[in-house]
Amino acid sequence: MASLQPLTALGKREATAVTHGPLTITERTDVALASVAARKGRMADLSAAAQKAGVPLPGPATHQAGIPYSAFWVAPEMWFVEAPHATHELIADLLKSALGDAASITEQTDAWVAFDLAATDLAPLLERLCNVDFPAVPNGYATRTVMEHLGVYLVKHGPGAARLYGPRSSAESLLHALETAAHSAF
Incomplete structure (x- = not known):
């Protein structure tokens, strides 16, 4: 093997x-990374879920630090979300659970x-x-x-x-x- x-x-x-x-x-x-994009017409739902989960969704040209999630804006209604790799190796799965179907989430770490x-x-x-x-x-x-x-x-x-x-x-x-x-x- x-x-x-x-x-x-x-x-x-x-x-x-x-x-x-x-x-x-x-x-x-040591940083896990995922992209989060609001699905069409679902920005309000995403904002509510993100706030509940402690995932910042900063405005244009902005990075917002947080624990455990930090994020920076990459395009309209799209962000890269960072977290410690040690506790969030499966960051995309964790974000999918937290944000539900209001967002399309893609693993970006590697x-x-x-x-x-x-x-x-x-x-x-x-x-x-x-x-x-x-x-x-x-x-x-x-x-x-x-x-x-x-x-x-x-x-x-x-x-x-x-x-x-x-x-x-x-x-x-x-x-x-x-x-x-x-x-x-x-």
């Missing part, structure tokens, strides 16, 4: 963390790589990679943007803290882009 062991998006057994000057890039393997970026100031790094004016947007800002020809989601947690979601299949390319930009930014 085969002995299967999970690997991170970067092909390792443990999450990767790298430091370049003041910047730390940490691969996050489709994306998540990197947390930390530095005193991330602006010098991000201005080399994307068109988001990072210092001007508020904490809790979430948007889809492009970095090195890859569609990514960027969530601002503070002037020196952000989470980046990129396609899992391009995890190494995205990390390389971050490291390359860090060499010239710091």
Whole structure:
């Protein structure tokens, strides 16, 4: 019988963390992720079920932290919902039970790589990679943007803290882009 062991998006057994000057890039393997989309004409039902279940449904370009669920807006009546992987490995099933038939829910955990970026100031790094004016947007800002020809989601947690979601299949390319930009930014 085969002995299967999970690997991170970067092909390792443990999450990767790298430091370049003041910047730390940490691969996050401890986050479960699912998409939640309101079914046609069911937004009111979804809002009521989400409120009861403690699932935030923030407005456009916004991330809302919560326990155990956090979420960020990705499109009209659609969100990505995050939770700790240790307790929500089956996040899609848990959300389907909580939200019922008011939403279409899709497992997203293994489709994306998540990197947390930390530095005193991330602006010098991000201005080399994307068109988001990072210092001007508020904490809790979430948007889809492009970095090195890859569609990514960027969530601002503070002037020196952000989470980046990129396609899992391009995890190494995205990390390389971050490291390359860090060499010239710091």
